[in-house]
Amino acid sequence: MAWPFPLGRRARLAVLASGRGTNLEALLQAFPPGNPLGEVVLVLSDNPEALALERARRRGVEAFALPWRGRKAFEGEALGLLRARGVDAVLLAGFMRLLSPSFVEAWYGRLLNIHPSLLPDYPGLNVHQRVLAAGEKETGSTVHFVDQGMDTGPILLQGRVPVLPGDTPEALEARVLRLEHRLYPKAVRLLLLGLARPPEAFGPLAEPLRALPPRERPLYARALSALALWGKEALWPKAFSEPQDPWVRGALLLAHLLACPHPALREELSTLPEGVREAALGLWTRVESPL
Numbered sequence: 452m453a454w455p456f457p458l459g460r461r462a463r464l465a466v467l468a469s470g471r472g473t474n475l476e477a478l479l480q481a482f483p484p485g486n487p488l489g490e491v492v493l494v495l496s497d498n499p500e501a502l503a504l505e506r507a508r509r510r511g512v513e514a515f516a517l518p519w520r521g522r523k524a525f526e527g528e529a530l531g532l533l534r535a536r537g538v539d540a541v542l543l544a545g546f547m548r549l550l551s552p553s554f555v556e557a558w559y560g561r562l563l564n565i566h567p568s569l570l571p572d573y574p575g576l577n578v579h580q581r582v583l584a585a586g587e588k589e590t591g592s593t594v595h596f597v598d599q600g601m602d603t604g605p606i607l608l609q610g611r612v613p614v615l616p617g618d619t620p621e622a623l624e625a626r627v628l629r630l631e632h633r634l635y636p637k638a639v640r641l642l643l644l645g646l647a648r649p650p651e652a653f654g655p656l657a658e659p660l661r662a663l664p665p666r667e668r669p670l671y672a673r674a675l676s677a678l679a680l681w682g683k684e685a686l687w688p689k690a691f692s693e694p695q696d697p698w699v700r701g702a703l704l705l706a707h708l709l710a711c712p713h714p715a716l717r718e719e720l721s722t723l724p725e726g727v728r729e730a731a732l733g734l735w736t737r738v739e740s741p742l
């Protein structure tokens with residue numbers, strides 16, 4: 452699979468939302484018109500009443516209601532608009548319909564979703580009730596590439612929050628939503644900067660990647676992506692076998708740091724040779740402190 456990111460120009464983003472659109476709002480804020488990395492240029496909803504449409508229009512972003520008359524009709528219109536507006540990536544944000552295999556295949560790698568649990572646990576609906584009923588101590592949210600299953604595609608980024616004693620589903624939902632409003636824009640920055648790719652983008656290394664537990668895969672995918680961005684693809688196999696190579700070490704530390712900004716990791720990064728350190732910190736800054 453030829454990997455398109457980074458594009459080398461400002462990305463054009465579309466968001467599909469069915470409801471209140473608080474994640475859309477976070478994306479509109481993070482990717483406003485003229486943002487050098489990417490801008491939201493199009494919002495589509497299957498629900499004409501969606502507050503999401505209103506949020507987009509308030510910010511001067513083109514928004515269309517495509518009332519649901521079946522999947523074929525919706526997807527035909529949506530694909531036409533995505534093509535006409537030159538969209539590079541599609542972000543599902545509270546979009547409550549399942550897309551067809553042909554839509555998903557056409558956009559695979561450029562189609563993301565956010566789900567309010569630590570996937571692969573708790574796919575589907577009523578997540579917070581189920582998390583509480585199971586007595587979990589921790590929950591979170593996952594941004595993933597969309598594949599043909601429901602909430603099953605390769606994980607791109609996850610964030611965690613505690614479940615507190617006395618939490619109601621509503622309290623948990625509000626906590627997870629606050630997390631999501633940071634997580635989704637960050638995941639999109641990773642995608643656009645070329646730091647997040649599904650296993651298929653790594654050619655012969657797709658297999659060893661798939662052999663890892665699902666939540667570890669995105670970490671290695673980030674490390675391999677960083678090596679590619681540094682022109683060090685030749686080191687890919689070493690990511691699994693020789694983690695003491697300084698570039699591999701830098702890539703793995705960066706990959707961890709991007710998910711968990713612990714000062715210990717930054718400190719360790721600063722002990723690496725200057726070239727590696729500068730390269731890793733350069734990417735880290737572009738994700739964490741965008742212009």
Ligand code: GRF
Nearest residue numbers: 471472473474545565566567
């Ligand atoms: C979010 O929790 C998201 O994870 C899920 O649907 C919810 C949408 O909320 N897919 P909002 O419409 O963005 O406020």
